[in-house]
Amino acid sequence: MKNFYVIVNLDKKFARETGRGIKEYLEDKGAVCILKEEKRPKESGRYTDVSEVPLEMECVITLGGDGTLIQAARDLAALQIPLIGINLGHLGYLTQISREEDINSMLDCLLTDSYHIEERMMLDGTIIRDEKIFFQDISLNEILLTRTGTPRVLHFRIFVNQEFLNEYTADGMIIATPTGSTAYNLSAGGPIAVPHAHMIVMTPVCSHALNARSIVLPEEDRLSIEILGNEQCVTYDGDMMKQLRCGDRIEIRKSQCFTRLIKLNSISFLENLRNKMSGI
Incomplete structure (x- = not known):
């Protein structure tokens, strides 16, 4: 170089x-x-x-x-x-x-x-509002659904590959890459994944259900999260933040971009x- x-x-x-x-x-x-x-x-x-x-x-x-x-x-x-x-x-x-x-x-x-160079997968997160693309960005660590304003539980409905998975009531939801598994995902009790793996880790934050656990999905899966309340937002790697409305939908999938880290x-x-x- x-x-x-x-x-x-x-x-x-x-x-x-x-x-x-x-x-x-x-x-x-x-x-x-x-x-x-x-x-x-x-x-x-x-x-x-x-x-x-x-x-x-x-x-x-x-x-x-x-x-x-x-x-x-x-x-x-x-x-x-x-x-x-x-x-x-x-x-x-x-x-x-x-x-x-x-x-x-x-x-x-x-x-x-x-x-030598390690390739790390990234995530695409697209906000759909009124059936149109409202915002789109990428993340290396995670895409996080969290609250804004007064403390209150969040409500959202999640689909994987268009199949209904579950409806969650929680303080937030983390969609992490293997690189991001040692970040907020780890603090929330989620699993650690080796960074060169290709998978998607979904971890609820303080879920209001006793059976709520992290779910590990293959890289080709696509998530769709429907927002069921107000005073919610989505952040990309804890940096870019966008306010959400009730009825918005977030489509998350593996990005075509990846990060090349020198080791x-x-x-x-x-x-x-x-x-x-x-x-x-």
Whole structure:
């Protein structure tokens, strides 16, 4: 790799200094490095516009945490450029290294192509209102149905491949990818899936039924969720949020886009999970 695009989350401590150090190191090695320092989203809700990234870019490096990496994955999904993250936050399941580790060694691996790439599935979520597409977006972790306004239980009806599954009364519903299984899904008691798997995990949040459990569906399944009340919204990876109305429908399926994550070390998913969980 010789062409790098570095996205800096300026809300993180030492992010600006770290980003400029990376740019200097890469350019000293003869590489091209574009540094993007962004703090607030654009009107589109994106932090990075696809049009801002030159076509010759071979790698996106994010400085922040998992949220910064996920945002970049969503913003730049159409480009399918491999991503790698440097963790300046707390846990960091997706980011490869932290600021305290040897960033220059990581950069040397990228410069010499000493890495491999994992492909992670994403989800498409389309809001249908009055039988027309009202909004559409993608997510790497999860699509979440949750409440707005005063605390109250939510009501929705779920179909899988047009077959009625169940009617739920709960505080929310998580539709997660394997990558997102260690995020909100895990906190809500859902199962953990290996990140390279291709499946859809559906987990109710605080369901008002004793028999409500997570359901794991194959990647080709399509979900349709009918909204049966007001004061509800849908979020994509905890970032993009859209208000819902009673009668809206959300169609969720595997996206044709996927995220390409660069992996440098030989640490297995289970070892990484054990290390991260022991630090909570």
